[in-house]
Amino acid sequence: MTALPQDGDRIALHARDVRFDFSALRTDWIPDEPFASHLIDVLHLLLPEGERWFVEVFSQALPMVRDDALAEDVRGFIGQEAMHASSHQGALDHLGEAGIDVTRYVEQVEWIFGELLGERGLSGDEAREWLVERVGLVAAIEHLTAVLGEWILHSPELDAAGADPQMLDMLRWHGAEEVEHRSVAHDLYVHLDGRYLRRIRAMLVTAPALIRLWASGTAQLCARDPGLRGTPARRARVRDYLRASRRGLVPGPMLFTRAMLSYLNPRFHPANHGDTDAAVAYLAVSPAARAAEAEPSSGTAEPTIDTAAEPTIDTAAEPSRSTATAPTADTAAEPRSSTAAAPSSSTAAEHGGAA
Numbered sequence: 001m002t003a004l005p006q007d008g009d010r011i012a013l014h015a016r017d018v019r020f021d022f023s024a025l026r027t028d029w030i031p032d033e034p035f036a037s038h039l040i041d042v043l044h045l046l047l048p049e050g051e052r053w054f055v056e057v058f059s060q061a062l063p064m065v066r067d068d069a070l071a072e073d074v075r076g077f078i079g080q081e082a083m084h085a086s087s088h089q090g091a092l093d094h095l096g097e098a099g100i101d102v103t104r105y106v107e108q109v110e111w112i113f114g115e116l117l118g119e120r121g122l123s124g125d126e127a128r129e130w131l132v133e134r135v136g137l138v139a140a141i142e143h144l145t146a147v148l149g150e151w152i153l154h155s156p157e158l159d160a161a162g163a164d165p166q167m168l169d170m171l172r173w174h175g176a177e178e179v180e181h182r183s184v185a186h187d188l189y190v191h192l193d194g195r196y197l198r199r200i201r202a203m204l205v206t207a208p209a210l211i212r213l214w215a216s217g218t219a220q221l222c223a224r225d226p227g228l229r230g231t232p233a234r235r236a237r238v239r240d241y242l243r244a245s246r247r248g249l250v251p252g253p254m255l256f257t258r259a260m261l262s263y264l265n266p267r268f269h270p271a272n273h274g275d276t277d278a279a280v281a282y283l284a285v286s287p288a289a290r291a292a293e294a295e296p297s298s299g300t301a302e303p304t305i306d307t308a309a310e311p312t313i314d315t316a317a318e319p320s321r322s323t324a325t326a327p328t329a330d331t332a333a334e335p336r337s338s339t340a341a342a343p344s345s346s347t348a349a350e351h352g353g354a355a
């Protein structure tokens with residue numbers, strides 16, 4: 001088990017009990033940009049099930065954590081991801097109410113997270129290895145969600161295009177929390193195992209799978225949108241993606257290329273990537289986050305899964321692999337996700353009009 005970088009400016013991660021009403025949301029919530037709207041809508045198809053799986057995996061890993069600060073971060077992560085899942089579930093339900101039937105796609109996603117990546121009836125060392133493998137997969141996905149979070153916090157083109165303010169607030173609240181907790185999965189993986197090749201293997205599995213799921217999800221949303229019936233927009237094409245990315249309406253391919261290259265660095269640590277100031281600043285002005293914080297009874301949401309539950313594998317023993325890499329110079333220099341910083345007024349102002 002590896003000691004974690006210490007810092008004195010940690011953010012205490014907590015879930016915000018946000019509420020969104022999508023009942024009046026247009027299917028092209030970026031007006032007249034159905035492709036870009038649906039490409040981002042794929043989040044609603046993947047994340048409810050995916051983030052509930054994060055919560056399950058981290059709840060199982062929590063009893064194995066021998067570092068109090070990391071355990072606190074893992075609890076905060078679980079609470080935030082549970083709230084993300086339920087918020088995207090609301091958006092997914094709205095897509096169905098709007099006549100876009102993605103039942104089969106969602107069933108495939110449920111199979112991936114529930115069966116392919118679910119419990120395998122293992123015990124002892126095999127169960128532990130499978131759990132660590134899944135923590136590595138979560139860490140890889142979390143690097144990409146942090147990159148997406150960073151992008152959505154700096155996407156004035158969506159405001160200029162007239163994107164729906166409530167959907168933007170949901171995406172930016174989520175993106176800000178992804179930036180806020182971007183180091184937790186990596187730190188947990190390093191704490192439990194930390195092997196470089198395993199970390200890279202997880203990303204080499206994750207990235208192509210996500211690209212394929214994203215392309216398929218976008219195509220299905222466009223094909224099944226009743227408002228696009230009989231129009232060329234019914235067919236999602238690569239050139240539509242390149243055009244939308246050039247206009248800043250969706251993340252571009254270079255963003256992901258740079259993200260992948262940074263992950264290959266043996267000294268990679270999420271704290272060295274991403275803008276915590278922008279995340280904290282947005283959360284200070286987000287209408288949904290502010291409303292949640294203003295309600296004493298609901299300002300701090302509880303995780304939906306009992307994290308105190310007995311672990312399903314033997315966690316009494318020390319992790320069998322304690323060969324995790326020592327904190328690298330750059331991780332020691334930079335605090336982990338919990339890098340707290342007072343919101344800079346300029347950043348707050350920049351994002352204040354976003355939602």
Ligand SMILES: [Fe+2]
Binds near residue numbers: 081084145178
């Ligand atoms: Fe999330």
Ligand SMILES: [Fe+2]
Binds near residue numbers: 145177178181
């Ligand atoms: Fe996350």
